[in-house]
Amino acid sequence: MDATAVPSNAASNRVSQQKPTISASERCSKACSQGRSILGEQYVCKSFEFKDGERRIIRIGDDEIGVFRHEGEFFAYSNYCVHQGGPACEGLIIARVEERLRPDKTSMGLFFSEKDMSFACPWHGYEYDMRTGQHIADRRVRLRKYQVLQKGEDVYVVV
């Protein structure tokens, strides 16, 4: 969130009825998710195949992990929403909505952040911080986060 940022329920409400927006290409193929696994490092894909703003969903046994690329960095979270177990990483990826304040603390209105991104669970709109996996309205609530490694051109999630 920028300036004095206030999480917006409007953003959650806006996406609350959205169906998953994930495409078939974002869901890793069997070869991608099961092709190479090295001592807890789960292969995701080649970094050049993973463009900024994209995501991948990898399956490891019965678990799923959402991997995002944002401004050149990778972030990975459990794909199971803390609310009711929905596919937390498969909804909209949106700029954070923030309220900007004047010096006298009156509102200038709601704006989309120019740097902070969120992703929203498609079931009921729980909105998570792209960099931390925390719920934007209650920072105590968060998705399980996984470390992402790059080895040369290969991207791995540590499980």
Ligand code: FES
């Ligand atoms: S299951 Fe994710 S918001 Fe309800």
